Amino acid sequence: MASPILPGTGLGSGLDTGAIVKALVNADKAAKQSQIDRGTASNTASISGIGTLKSLMSAFNQAMKDLGSKTNPQFPGYAATSSDTKILGATASNSAVNGSYAVKVGNLATASKVTSAAFAGGTTSSITAGTLSIKQGSSTYNLEVKPGATLQSVRDSINADSSMKGAGISANIITDSFGSRLVLGSTTTGAGSDISVSGISELTIDGSTVVGASGGPVMTATSAGSIGALAIDAKFSIDGMELTSKSNTVDKAVSGLTLNLVATGTSTVTVASNNDGLKASIQKFVDAYNALANGITALTKASLDDEGKPTVAAALTGDALPRSILQAMRGPLSESGAGDKLTVLAQLGITTDQKTGALNFDSTKFTAAMNDKRLGGEVQQMFLGDDGADNGLLARMQKSLAVYSDTGGVLDQRTTNLNITKKKLSLDQEALDRRIATLTDVLTKKYNDMDTLVGKLKATASNITSMFEALTAQQKG
Known part of the structure; x- marks a missing residue:
């Protein structure tokens, strides 16, 4: 009697050829797939961890930059x-x-502002070629005016001249009822800083002459000189x-x-x-340092179970890079500062927690340092260093971390390498998928061929059995 054909089995053999193929393919795929999965999980965690580390260091560097601002000093005594x-x-x-x-x-104190005589032809009025000399105090600036120059081009040339730009001299054109005038101004203030212009007759300005002053002579087309009043102290x-x-x-x-x-x-x-201001700035430094230190620790510390045993690894558990960054951070803290009486952070009540590596700030010790020891005047020197020197704590801290955080530094290099690994893992997965697809096709064909052959053999056996049964029946009859 022929074997029953079960659902999902081969039509000829009655075997579940699909399950057999799947089991063989999975057995072949398992080792390599497991390797790729482990590599992908580790690589993804590392990319995330390095990204977080870069963000933490960027925030820390910005905090150091803000605290070290020259325009908005944070540590004045x-x-x-x-x-x-x-x-x-x-x-x-x-x-x-x-x-x-x-x-x-x-x-x-006021600055000089002078005007030329008016040009009825407006901004396109022609200007005689020659050397235009602009004098302010003891300084003289010469400008070559080329043939074909206009009032507007002379203005533009003055504003483009680097020496005059550096001296704070600028020019513009003002048009009144008489025409357009070349007006020169300066950022330099004080008596004796009035501007005079010579060398080209139509642009000659005597800065010692006042025009347009309240209650003074009425402004005319030929009026040229200081506008309103001379510069004063x-x-x-x-x-x-x-x-x-x-x-x-x-x-x-x-x-x-x-x-x-x-x-x-x-x-x-x-x-x-400035005790309160210094305390607030020091607290900002401590907070910025701890945010980076604690963030790095969180990236390396595995989760623990109730018995204190590691369970889930952190993104950078076992990675030496975070530890090297922490070491680089701690180095400048132990170095002596540039001050006279104030040389170490401990004098301000700043100490390192031996268990966590974070900084502690004792406000009582800080207050004593300010009120009893009168160290407030040296706090800025400790954090910012001597004038013109990068020997302050903030600069030393940034320098120690630059090799990691700078563009093209260690973190950028690590990110590049991790992305290369990510691409390789993706290619490995694609190659494995192609090989598994090919293997599946090959095994499916083989088992389908086997199933067909078994079906034919069963059909032949069934025919032979039927013949013998017929012969037996005839003999009995």
Whole structure:
């Protein structure tokens, strides 16, 4: 009797040829697939970990840059406040002393602004070729005006000249009822800084002559000279003492104090120790350091079960790179600073936690360092270093990490290598899939051929059996 054909089995043999092929293919595929899967999982985790590490270091470097700002100092030992910032601003350096100063601003220092005579032809008026000499104080700037020049091209040439640009001299064109005039201005303030122009007759300007002044001569087409008034020095008093300055930024009047004159009026400037500001800036440094240190630790520390045994590995568990970065971070912390009395962070209450590697900031020790030991004036030197030197803690810290975080550095190289590995794993998977597809086709054909042959043999056996049964039946009959 023929074997029954089961669902999903070969029609001829009754065997589940599909299951047999699948089992053989999976057995052949298992080892290589497992290798690729492990490599892919590890590579993906590493790419994610390195990406997180780059983000952490970028945030840390930005924090160091902000704390080291020259335009917005974060570690001044003293703070200066103005009772009326609309009148003047004040900034204290580390050489300042506590005190209060009554400042009265009589007038601000002004800059020179001069105008040429009017050109009825407007901005395209022709200008005679020659050497245009622009003088301000003891400095003279020569400009060659070529044939075919116009009022506009002369203006553009003045603004493009690097020497005049460096001196803060600029030009523009103003058109009034008489025509267009070449107007020159300067960022230099103070008496004696008036601009004069010579060398080309139609552009000659006598800066010592005032035109267009209130209550003065009426402006005419030929009027040329200083507009409104000559440049003057700032006049102000400090605690009743009369002073002058060519600039509205006054940094020599009071030792360690810079005054920025804004408008006429009176304001009181108070200088006091900047303990709160220093504490806040130091806390920012500690927080930035700990964010990086703790982030690196999280990338390397495996999860633990209830018994304290590692269960799930972190993205960079076992990777030497994070440990080398931590070591590079800690190096500058133990180095002596450039100060006189303040040389190590521990004097400010900053210590390293021996268990976690993070920094601790003891505000009580910090307050004692500021009030009892008077170290506030050296905090900036410790963090920023000497003027013009990169020997401060922030600079040393950034330098120690530059080999890792700079473009083309260790982290970029690691990312490149991981992406190469990722591509190779993808190609390996594609190659394995092609081989498995080919193997599946080959085995399927073989087992289908076998099944067909078995079916034919069964059919032949069935025919022979039927013949013998027929013969037997005839003999019995």
